Amino acid sequence: MANLGNSPLRTKADLERFETEMSLAERLPEQSILDVFIASAARDPDATAMTMLMTGAPDEHPRRVSYGDTLGMVRRAANLFHDLGGPAPGVAFMLPTLIETHVTLWGAETAGYAVPINFLLQTESIAELLKASGAKILVALGPHPGSDIWEKALDLRAMMPELTLVRVAPPGTAEQPDVVDFGSALMTQPADHLTFGAPRGGDDIAAYFHTGGTTGVPKLVAHTHRSQLVATFGGAAMCGYTPSDVLTATFPLFHVAGTIVAGLSGFMAGIELVIMSPTGLRNPAITEAFWRIVADHKVTLVAGVPTALGAVLQTPVGEHDICAVRAGLTGAALLPPAVSQRFTEVTGATLFEILGMTEASGLISIDPPGGEGASGSVGWPLPYTHVDVRRQIADGELGAVCDVGEIGVIAIRGDHLSPGYRDPSHNSGVFIDCTLNSGDLGYKDEQGRLYIAGRSKDLIIRSGHNIDPTMIENALASHSAVALAAAVGMPDAYAGELPMCIVQLHEGQQINETDLQAHAERMIDERPAWPKKIEIIDEIPLTTVGKIYKPGLRCIAAKLTMMRVIHGDLGLPEAEIEVADGGVRGLRVTVTLAADQETAASKVRAALAAYLFETKVEVV
Template sequence: MVNFQGGTIRTRDDLERFESEMTLDERLPERSILDVFKASAALYPTSTAITMLMTGAQDERPRQLNYDQLLGMIHSAANVFSTLGGPAPGVAYMLPSLIETYATLWGAETAGYAVPINFLLQTESIAELIKASEAKILVALGPHPQLDIWERALELRKQIPGLILIRVSPPGTPAEEGIIDLGTALAEQPDDHLIFGEPRGGSDVAAYFHTGGTTGVPKLVAHTHRSQLVSAFGGAALCGYTSEDVMTATLPLFHVAGTIVAGLSAFMTGVELVVMSPSGLRNPAIVEGFWRLVAQHKVTLVGGVPTALGAVLQVPVGNNDISALRTGLTGAALLPPAVGARFKEVTGCHLHEILGMTESSGLVSIDPLSSVGSIGSVGWALPYTQVDILRLNEDGSLGAPCATDEIGVIVIQGDHITPGYRDPKHNEGVIEAGRLISGDLGYKDAQGQIYVAGRSKDLIIRSGHNIDPTMIENAMATHPSVALAAAVGMPDAYAGELPVCFVELLPDADLCVEDLHQYAQSMIDERPAWPKLIQIVDAIPLTSVGKIFKPSLRCEISKQKVLDLLQNELEIADARVEAVAGGPRGMRVTVTISKDHRASLSKLETTLAEFLFEARVQIG
């Protein structure tokens, strides 16, 4: 069984001692994902593994599953998939967060491999993902009054010959010809053993997660059983999870954060997950009742992306007793300082940041949850892994390790790194000689803690959703009147960034911004990637070799954003704003206000703290 002995990890010395006392293999003898659930069922058979809230209503009686029952469901699901799909089948799923989703994910990995799908993507993109992964089975939510998942699943079956369709629906839902009901199929299989022999494990592929833009050939990242186990073990160790913990589960199970640090890591240690409705914090009722539910279920760990946590922090705690809460954790996007400060103010607890990547099987580093917490840091690398900050040379190659506080490229090594993408050509420049070149810029302080300072890949991260700007640019460039397009992230207090697009038109083109918005929406599959703002400019800035120079565009849109905020929200019309690229947070914005607005200084500083850039306010 997994061995976490060695004391709580709070400091770098604790981490080094933890690594020196035992080898990784001694601490982590499990070979397969199923081994984790077997061990947890042996240790905590009657302890609650999952509490499933459907509505969050005050009088709701949630569905609960203990660890012994969860293991039984995983056995049954694996047997279903093996029976239907043969040896090592690929099992794709389009499901919100349900108990059946957990059983599907871990059952698929036990029998073959899982292909988690973001059901908010366009049908065409999902079809490409399923084809590229060669999944034989699709598990999808049945007919639903608000979600069109089932209708799209039926369309996918038409597009992909031989695709086996399994429906997840409430008991009593009328049968459909040619459709397999998951509940019925589970009941027909044994839940105390596997009928097909040994489970998948070791270097076997456990899952393919999609990442980046999904236009063209999908980028599918391979996870092995070993990579997920090492990542989950590191997450559990640095988070200091125990079987006494109760954790909010608000992240979707098509995302590595929801499946690893808020999933497998928790299950390794007997944590109770409170699934806050199928749609998590996208459910307004859950947001409104969040603190009541935290109190009701005696939650000890609150987790979520910064934007979602920012929303629940606007809801008063009121008379709800949240004294059981010991800390919070967040990731998927950089944490605005104001959200961290507000969390401390509301709960009395620190909000710890996590750095993760799909290519690292979910996790890179964690600000240890048992420590006092570090402002702005994503903590230390997982145990038994290595994170280096390397200099970025002028030719784009990587150089020597950076000095303390020197910004460079974050590079990761360890058994949790993916063996590669499904399509090997995507490995170039990302997976090299067993190391992961993250594309993130960062630095280490004197204690070795990691800080993220920006992204060398120019990704736009909107509420934890990675948007490849090339996808937007390529779509816009197909318009017959567009000469050049450049997409960048515009700072946003809620989402972190929103996609905007600068467009240079061909000479004599007669086109308005509204026409461009309509064109973008017709050409870009991912709704979150639709540009929030499109600006027609005379010329897009280029480097000496003809590449688009995006730092100046980011600075320009940031300057516009702050000027708009000053004039329309704070009624300061005569301020000067300067935005420059660089610094520890990737951009520095300096606002100069006149003496007449001295009284607005504090409010302005508070407002600018909501953004991810480094802000300075001065009077002059």
């Protein structure tokens, strides 16, 4: 059983002591994902592993599953997948967050490897992922009036007849030809042992998670049992999880945050996960009832992406007793300072940031909830791993380690790193001599804490959803009137960033933004990637070698947002707005007001606090 230590990790000195007291091998004897569930069931088989809320209604009777029952279901699922797919089958799944989703994921990793799929993608994109992964089995949510998952699954099987289709549906759902019913098939399998021998473990592939855009060949990131276990252990230790903790499980299980730090790390420590409906905080009823649920289930750890937490923090706590909350955990996107401050005002606790990445099996560093918290910091690296901030030299290569406070590229080493992409051609420039080049910019303070300072890569991060700008650019560039298209993140108070595309037309061509928007929506199958704004300009700025100069375009996007907020929403047309590239958060915004507008300055400062860039308000 993993040894997570006897006291919370609060400081860098605590981490150093933790690492010197025992080796990683001594602290982490588990060799497979199944070992995590075996150990937790041995510790307390009757303890609740998962509490499933379907609606969050006050009179709902939640479904609760113990650690002993969870272990049995994982074994049953592994046995089923082996029977259906043979040795080490690839098992893809399109499921909302359910107890069955956890059973599918961990059972698939025990028998073969899992391929979690974002079911919001278009069918053609999912088909590419399935083909690239080599999955033999597809587990999908059965017919449901609020979802098109099952319709997509049937279309996928028509496109790929070799797929074995497994349906997760309520008992009594009418049978369908050539479809395996997950619930009934599970019960035909033994729960106390594996029928095929030893579980997968060690350096065996446990899963392929998709990342990046969905155009061209999909990028599938490999996780091994070892890499997931090291990340899982680090998450449990750094978060200070104990069996008395109750965590709000709001991340989807096709995302590494839901899989590792808000999933397997919790199971390793024996905590209770409260699954807040199949769609989590995208369910308005759950958002409205959030604080009542937190009180009713004596939640100790509130977790979610910044945008979702920002929404629930607008809901009054009322008379609900939430004194059990000891901390908040957030990640997947940068945390706006205003959300952090509001969390403390509402709960009396601190919201701690986590840095994760699919290529690092979900986790890189954590600002430990046992500590005091450092505003804007994503804390220290996981135990027994290393994170350096390195200078970027010619051709994007990594140079020497930066000085304290110096911005550079975040580079990671450790056993939690992925062995690479399923297609090795994608490894170039990312996996370099046992080091992961994250593509993120950051710096460290004198205590060794890590801070994020923007991205050297151009991903647009909308509410934790990574959007490849290339798919937007390619879509708009396919229009005959468009000469150049450049997609950038437009600052947004709620989502952090929204996709915006700046377009240069061919000489003599005329078209309006509305028609370009319609064209983009026809061409882009990933709805979150639809541009929220398209701006036509005379000439897109280029570098001396002819590349689009995106820092300048980000400044344009930020200025347009600020003009809307300050000139429009706040009614200050005389305010001067300057936007410059750089700073610890990638952009600097300066607003200058006249001397008689001191009162208005406070409103401007409050409005800008919701954004992720550096801000300065001057009254002259």
